[in-house]
Amino acid sequence: MKRKLLSVILAASMVAACLAGCGSDAGTEGAAPAEGEAPAAEASEEAEASASESSSAKKLVFWDKAEYVDEYGNMMKAVVDRFAEEQGVEVDYVNVPSADMKQKLMAAIEAGNAPDLIVGDDTLVGQFASLNQLENVDDIMSEYDFTDAALKVGLLGDTQYMVPQAFTAPGMYIRIDKWQEKGLDVPETWEELKEQAAQVNDPANGFYALGFAMGASGGGDAEGFCRTIILDWGGQTVDEEGNVVVNSPETVEALAFIKSLYDDGLISPDAVTGDDNWNNQSYLAGTTGVICNAGSVVASMKNDDPELLANTQVIAYPAGPKGCYTLGGSNVFGIIASGKNVAEAKDFIRFYYNDMDNYEAMIEVMGAMWQPVINGMDESEFWQDEMNKPWMESSKQCVKTYYPAPSDDRAMTCFSSQLCVKAVQEMLINGATPEEAAEILEASFKEVYEAE
Amino acid sequence: MKRIESQTVKDKRLGLVLMIPIVLVIFIIMGIPLVRAIYWSFTDKVVGSDAHFIGLKNYMGLFQDKVYWKSLKNTVIYTGGCILAKLLLGLLWAVLLNQDFKGKGFFRTALLIPWALPGMVVAMTWRWMYDSTYGIINSLLLSSGLVEMPVAWLSNPKIVLYSAMIVNIWRGVPFFMFSILGVLQTLDKQVYEAATVDGAGIFKQFWYITLPSISPVLKVTTLLSTIWTFNDFENVWLVTGGGPLYASSVIATYTYDKAFIQNSLGQALSVATSVIPILIVMMLIFSYFNKKEQ
Numbered sequence: 001m002k003r004k005l006l007s008v009i010l011a012a013s014m015v016a017a018c019l020a021g022c023g024s025d026a027g028t029e030g031a032a033p034a035e036g037e038a039p040a041a042e043a044s045e046e047a048e049a050s051a052s053e054s055s056s057a058k059k060l061v062f063w064d065k066a067e068y069v070d071e072y073g074n075m076m077k078a079v080v081d082r083f084a085e086e087q088g089v090e091v092d093y094v095n096v097p098s099a100d101m102k103q104k105l106m107a108a109i110e111a112g113n114a115p116d117l118i119v120g121d122d123t124l125v126g127q128f129a130s131l132n133q134l135e136n137v138d139d140i141m142s143e144y145d146f147t148d149a150a151l152k153v154g155l156l157g158d159t160q161y162m163v164p165q166a167f168t169a170p171g172m173y174i175r176i177d178k179w180q181e182k183g184l185d186v187p188e189t190w191e192e193l194k195e196q197a198a199q200v201n202d203p204a205n206g207f208y209a210l211g212f213a214m215g216a217s218g219g220g221d222a223e224g225f226c227r228t229i230i231l232d233w234g235g236q237t238v239d240e241e242g243n244v245v246v247n248s249p250e251t252v253e254a255l256a257f258i259k260s261l262y263d264d265g266l267i268s269p270d271a272v273t274g275d276d277n278w279n280n281q282s283y284l285a286g287t288t289g290v291i292c293n294a295g296s297v298v299a300s301m302k303n304d305d306p307e308l309l310a311n312t313q314v315i316a317y318p319a320g321p322k323g324c325y326t327l328g329g330s331n332v333f334g335i336i337a338s339g340k341n342v343a344e345a346k347d348f349i350r351f352y353y354n355d356m357d358n359y360e361a362m363i364e365v366m367g368a369m370w371q372p373v374i375n376g377m378d379e380s381e382f383w384q385d386e387m388n389k390p391w392m393e394s395s396k397q398c399v400k401t402y403y404p405a406p407s408d409d410r411a412m413t414c415f416s417s418q419l420c421v422k423a424v425q426e427m428l429i430n431g432a433t434p435e436e437a438a439e440i441l442e443a444s445f446k447e448v449y450e451a452e
Numbered sequence: 453m454k455r456i457e458s459q460t461v462k463d464k465r466l467g468l469v470l471m472i473p474i475v476l477v478i479f480i481i482m483g484i485p486l487v488r489a490i491y492w493s494f495t496d497k498v499v500g501s502d503a504h505f506i507g508l509k510n511y512m513g514l515f516q517d518k519v520y521w522k523s524l525k526n527t528v529i530y531t532g533g534c535i536l537a538k539l540l541l542g543l544l545w546a547v548l549l550n551q552d553f554k555g556k557g558f559f560r561t562a563l564l565i566p567w568a569l570p571g572m573v574v575a576m577t578w579r580w581m582y583d584s585t586y587g588i589i590n591s592l593l594l595s596s597g598l599v600e601m602p603v604a605w606l607s608n609p610k611i612v613l614y615s616a617m618i619v620n621i622w623r624g625v626p627f628f629m630f631s632i633l634g635v636l637q638t639l640d641k642q643v644y645e646a647a648t649v650d651g652a653g654i655f656k657q658f659w660y661i662t663l664p665s666i667s668p669v670l671k672v673t674t675l676l677s678t679i680w681t682f683n684d685f686e687n688v689w690l691v692t693g694g695g696p697l698y699a700s701s702v703i704a705t706y707t708y709d710k711a712f713i714q715n716s717l718g719q720a721l722s723v724a725t726s727v728i729p730i731l732i733v734m735m736l737i738f739s740y741f742n743k744k745e746q
């Protein structure tokens with residue numbers, strides 16, 4: 001009998017302990033004061049007042065994309081602190097590495113504890129807009145003097161879902177010392193780049209002229225590169241009306257050009273499993289002559305390898321036979337629609353843009369990696385500097401990553417699924433011809449665009 | 453006699469009652485998410501939206517999906533190859549380390565390092581070593597004249613899966629080795645001495661004394677490692693990204709690809725759920741052999 005009783009008590013206590021562990025810590029908030037403190041009644045009143053105050057206090061959860069420049073994090077934290085103090089809103093400010101943002105956000109949304117506000121790449125945040133997870137921000141977009149290009153960043157259909165923070169226009173990094181050794185000028189066309197690359201290429205000594213990653217494990221560099229070439233050759237993936245038009249002679253020629261870069265051994269064979277870090281790392285390791293990237297590589301070189309920076313020139317993207325496109329990205333604010341503090345999140349964005357001096361300082365502290373999204377800032381001394389001017393020019397010429405397709409969830413899905421990269425891989429891995437790759441590409445785009 | 457039987461029944465009941473809390477905890481922590489995941493595999497679930505039941509559509513699509521079958525085949529090769537190699541190497545190293553020789557302590561510590569290192573560090577280190585431009589493996593192969601061109605460890609679809617397997621094996625051998633070594637150290641040396649007196653050679657001693665003694669540990673270790681290797685995501689994803697063109701894709705990485713790159717949670721869960729029967733069969737086989745031995 002004793003054993004039975006003991007077993008029941010043990011089982012009950014374990015269940016209780018488990019349930020207590022799973023429960024909230026609300027019980028501890030109203031805990032009685034320790035002995036020797038205020039009288040019990042007074043303490044109880046204080047505890048009640050405190051509990052009431054904490055329940056009414058808002059807590060804004062803000063996930064910011066971790067940047068390469070530490071100073072940015074400090075400046076944003078200062079903005080957060082000022083906002084918290086002036087608005088009486090508690091803010092939980094978290095830096096999330098860009099590579100982890102998507103998974104963390106998806107998990108948080110599914111778990112019902114998503115952050116209220118996020119900052120991330122437009123291609124990443126845009127995917128959540130296409131999943132109907134972002135709040136309409138038409139009101140904020142109409143309150144500030146955003147540039148024309150900035151007004152298009154967060155537009156899906158007729159609605160604004162993202163507030164641009166800064167453009168992150170890409171540039172082409174070229175090892176100018178290697179080019180000069182061979183007496184070469186910087187290339188103005190892709191064909192010229194290929195010819196020059198053949199002269200600079202030296203794989204036997206661990207140096208590949210080009211470093212265009214072609215891995216399909218996420219990220220946007222490889223997909224952006226493929227789409228740039230297709231556009232420069234006169235092709236399109238999807239036209240302005242949303243028709244899949246990728247299987248064209250122009251696309252076939254563009255794919256043939258991409259294939260030739262790999263077939264000629266101008267790019268390391270490892271590129272086919274390379275992600276967005278691979279091209280940065282290979283350039284920083286000094287084993288690659290040319291990469292296309294945003295300004296983050298400059299920041300790394302400034303910190304870790306000034307000699308490499310001195311041997312680097314950032315140039316505009318070369319032109320193709322039918323044009324010269326630069327697919328640009330941007331950092332954007334997104335407000336999670338299911339968040340508990342949508343109004344406070346909007347207030348924070350307004351607070352951020354109300355202090356334009358701070359915004360300008362924040363842009364400048366990022367070097368030229370970031371370009372402003374507000375009109376009139378390009379005339380400052382900083383942007384008139386010869387080192388910084390090309391980045392500003394590049395940002396003005398940028399088109400969206402899925403240009404000229406209409407901004408909708410299908411365009412976002414096709415980009416994030418890296419359909420062009422997979423078609424190029426079919427050529428490089430499975431030996432498909434450019435014609436076959438174009439057919440594969442058409443089928444995969446149609447699967448998305450013609451789905452019910 | 454009746455009193456003893458009654459006591460046994462009581463003990464069993466007590467055992468059952470004491471198990472209730474842990475069963476409840478397991479059900480809450482693992483059972484509910486598992487049931488929900490299985491349900492979602494029959495829906496068109498995407499992140500943040502309501503799930504709509506679509507019957508077997510995800511599974512029908514899966515069975516017509518070439519990448520799924522490729523991933524399943526790769527998973528079997530990856531698991532089978534890795535387990536076999538880890539088992540044999542672990543056994544060999546354990547037997548060697550059970551001998552008396554100078555520096556035994558150093559080797560024991562050194563061989564534990566791969567198991568102790570974080571997966572991320574291991575994967576990044578091997579990625580660097582595999583690199584066809586500046587990787588140390590190609591550098592050694594080229595300088596020794598074994599190859600004329602760098603081996604494309606991570607981009608050749610014919611070898612990329614094996615490249616990932618080597619990393620898993622390198623990291624997993626110490627687990628087998630130390631599990632087996634633990635048992636070997638408990639074996640009575642007099643048994644071996646008696647066998648030697650009876651004329652049994654090294655191989656006979658191994659076959660008739662060592663192997664039966666370590667058999668239970670071998671089974672448990674193999675089962676655990678098989679489940680871990682079958683579900684290994686971290687190593688494959690960080691070393692090869694499942695590429696190129698799904699050449700090294702396994703079920704775990706394909707599930708991730710479906711969920712986080714293609715944004716199709718329902719389909720991703722159907723990929724993950726489809727291998728549950730395989731894991732259950734593996735466990736049943738293990739239980740069968742375990743029972744048979746007992």
